[in-house]
Amino acid sequence: MSENNSSYISGKESRRITKFNRRVTKKLEKEREEAGKDPSRYTTKMRNPDNVVEFDNVCTYFFTDVGTVKAVDGVNFDIPKHATVGVVGESGCGKSVTSLSLMQLLQRPSGQTVGGEIRFNNGDGSALNIVNTPNSVMEKLRGSQISMIFQEPMTALNPVFRIGDQIDEVIRLHEPEMSEEQVRARTLEMLEMVGIANKEGVYRMYPHELSGGMRQRICIAIALACSPKLIIADEPTTALDVTIQAQILDLLQNLKDKLSSSIMLITHDLGVVAGMADYVVVMYAGRVVEKGTADEIFHHPSHPYTIGLMRSKPVVGQKVDQLYNIPGNVPNPVAMPDYCYFRDRCEMKCDRCARAYPPEIRISDTHVVSCYRYYEEGEVLGVPQSVDVTKL
DSSP states (O other): OOTTSTTOOOHHHHHHHHHHHHHHHHHHHHHHHHHHHOHHHHEEOOSSTTEEEEEEEEEEEEEETTEEEEEEEEEEEEEETTOEEEEEOSTTSSHHHHHHHHHTOSOTTTEEEEEEEEEEEOSSSOEEETTTOOHHHHHHHBTTTEEEEOSOHHHHSOTTSOHHHHHHHHHHHHOTTSOHHHHHHHHHHHHHHTTOSOHHHHHTOOGGGSOHHHHHHHHHHHHHTTOOSEEEEESTTTTSOHHHHHHHHHHHHHHHHHHTOEEEEEOSOHHHHHHHOSEEEEEETTEEEEEEEHHHHHHSOOSHHHHHHHHTSOOTTOOOSSOOOOOSOOOOTTSOOSSOTTGGGOSSOOGGGGSSOOOEEESSSSOEEOOGGGTTTSEEEEOOOOOOGGGO
């Protein structure tokens, strides 16, 4: 490979990166272990007690063989109680990594949340900073307080265990005082709640005996078995056909209302977001570029990237020769520019865009956008802060 190629890494540079990664991840793991021993290091207070989760300048990086990938870099948004927040953006923009940071399911030690706070509301006036929370506490939270519906139900379910056993296990783990009969009764109740008519038969079946839609319903039953405060739905309808998608989304919405939970909905599908979300967060290259109510994002998109997303979706009854697509490519996540990440693809850029990364600008009570076009008319809130990994 030619040394002129930007992706070329010499043996010397590769060894330097490996040595650096080993030193930094070892230090971060040690700091995390120390923080977990002292409850005052991972207990905090919510900025707004009406939120169930607050992401405050969260930075999640991956220390890879080619350098540090800033997958999530200064993300700020809230998930209010009893609300659905849709997180949208193209593949690789950091949606799933944000949710995995909240669940502490990153592949450590290479994946680390190196900065910021993720505050989870305990409901008793206190909150947990998930970034420093020890695994022993997280094991009690996962499944009971925060649940995740994974993207692909066939890989999320264990193929060698019956459906009933897999749901029973979750209930048994978080409700140890329940008898075997009560656990089974709760499992059958959950199967009925997610719209499975033949609950007794499905209880004894294996995952391969069910259709994609049925398997996704089982994943939802597992996630909701302990009535969590927050449901993370990571593209829950990707593997399903359109009619089943509608059923699953209706089911999620009804169960959210029944359990008084909040939903963090991660998806590419703007139609799904329009139908379900109360608030929308638009991510690009690891950062939030726009956030607001669903009405504001869909009827008054402000960031050029959001406008491009809206233009690229097909419209019923409107015939076009070719759908709009945003020109250019996403910047290299190992070497992000020091100006607006979207500038090189933007059709609305101005001279100011070549300067520092734009701050978050509030253009209404609930609508925030990171774009210099609103610098004069909006309220400047602050700039997302990266973490200098060389100082870790």
